[in-house]
Amino acid sequence: MQHLSARLSKSLKSVFEGLMRRDLRAWAEPLVVQRYADYKTERGTDLSAWHGFAMGSSKGNAQLVMDGKFVLELLDCFFGGDGDAPHPMPTEFTPAAETLMARVAQQLVAPLDSAWEPLARISFRPVTPLSIAVAADIAGDDPVVVTRFGVADGDRKPVFIDLLYPVAALKPHTESLTAKVHGKPLEIEPEWRSGLTRAVMGVKLPVRSVLAEPMIPLQRLMELKAGDIIAIDLAPEVPVMVASRRLGTGLVGTANGRAAVRLTSFEPINAEDFK
Numbered sequence: 177m178q179h180l181s182a183r184l185s186k187s188l189k190s191v192f193e194g195l196m197r198r199d200l201r202a203w204a205e206p207l208v209v210q211r212y213a214d215y216k217t218e219r220g221t222d223l224s225a226w227h228g229f230a231m232g233s234s235k236g237n238a239q240l241v242m243d244g245k246f247v248l249e250l251l252d253c254f255f256g257g258d259g260d261a262p263h264p265m266p267t268e269f270t271p272a273a274e275t276l277m278a279r280v281a282q283q284l285v286a287p288l289d290s291a292w293e294p295l296a297r298i299s300f301r302p303v304t305p306l307s308i309a310v311a312a313d314i315a316g317d318d319p320v321v322v323t324r325f326g327v328a329d330g331d332r333k334p335v336f337i338d339l340l341y342p343v344a345a346l347k348p349h350t351e352s353l354t355a356k357v358h359g360k361p362l363e364i365e366p367e368w369r370s371g372l373t374r375a376v377m378g379v380k381l382p383v384r385s386v387l388a389e390p391m392i393p394l395q396r397l398m399e400l401k402a403g404d405i406i407a408i409d410l411a412p413e414v415p416v417m418v419a420s421r422r423l424g425t426g427l428v429g430t431a432n433g434r435a436a437v438r439l440t441s442f443e444p445i446n447a448e449d450f451k
Contacts, residue, residue, distance in 0.1 A: 177207055177341075177353060180291055187287030188325055188337070195280070196253045198329050205324040205336070213316030215340065220274055223265060225273075227281040228303040229288065234349075236314060236342035238288075240281060244269070247334045251276050278302065319343040351400040385416050385437050387428065392436045415438060 181204035189202035223244030228237040248261040251273050269277070281302040288300040316322065321341040328334035346353065388408035398404075413425040416437055424442035428435070 177321060177323065178204070180295065181207060181325070184287055184323075184339075185325050187290065188284075188327065191280070191283050191287065192250075192327055194283075195250050196259060196329070198253075201326075201328045201334075202346045203326050205326060207324070209319055209343070210320045210322060211316065212314045212318050212320050212340075212342075215320060215322060222270070223267065225269065225277045227277055229281070229285075229300045231300060231341075231345050234298070234342075234345040236318075236345035239314075239338075239340040239344070240284065240347065241340065242277070242280075246337075247273055248434040249282070259409055264325060296349045298349075314342050323345065361374070370451050373400075381417065381419050382447040383416050383418050383423070385426070385428075387414055389431075 181385045185202045185204040189200055192202070193200050219241070225240075225242045225244060225247045229240065230237055243289065245261045245265060247269070248441060249259045249264075253259045284295045285300050285302065289298070292298050292300075319342075321343060323341070325337045325339070326334040327337060388410060390406055390408050392406065410428070412427070414437065416423045416426050416427055416439060420445050426437040426439040426440055426441075428437055430436055431438075
């Protein structure tokens with residue numbers, strides 16, 4: 177979910193830049209799981225805009241929650257103002273503000289679908305706007321995943337936008353959400369790859385061959401003394417080891433007056449062994 181929110185934050189930036197006509201910064205805050213009643217208590221009684229999103233055929237709707245002041249600032253920008261909210265703040269939204277909120281919700285459908293697409297095709301759609309007191313599909317004790325996004329204009333104080341997912345609505349997608357996230361593979365610079373290859377090719381590894389491994393009882397071992405002989409049987413071919421792995425087999429002989437092993441076969445190399 178955190179990775180998904182990070183993707184969504186990039187799309188939120190473009191949506192609100194279009195409404196405010198300014199260059200903005202947008203990011204995803206760490207997500208939180210809490211009771212729905214606790215979340216409503218934390219928000220208090222200040223004016224807030226709530227808008228639901230149906231999540232395909234899942235039970236329960238996601239909810240977009242925005243501070244009322246930010247909605248009214250957006251409204252002022254939309255009509256050519258500087259983004260000033262009225263003072264004092266009203267206790268309810270005007271029809272124009274509600275229409276703008278519905279517009280924002282509609283513009284978020286495509287970013288939501290796109291952010292979720294690598295995991296599941298949910299097909300979000302806006303539903304009737306909600307008030308803080310009306311959310312028939314979520315009980316106070318129901319857990320929700322709170323994903324919070326920050327939006328800021330330069331160095332100004334950021335505003336935060338919340339998107340709530342009922343845990344019950346996410347259950348059909350549990351397998352996708354708990355699977356390992358596969359991002360786009362990074363492109364490796366050729367110069368860096370070449371340097372790494374040269375460094376790896378210079379690594380020295382011990383190579384050894386085991387001529388024989390005789391087995392004798394412990395009693396016989398304890399009785400050994402200088403001059404005793406341990407009989408061994410030399411196999412036609414001996415194993416050749418690199419570090420702790422078997423490279424292959426070979427024949428024992430000589431080369432340039434020194435003992436040597438001529439390789440006659442190689443063990444197959446499994447790419448999984450090097451991960």
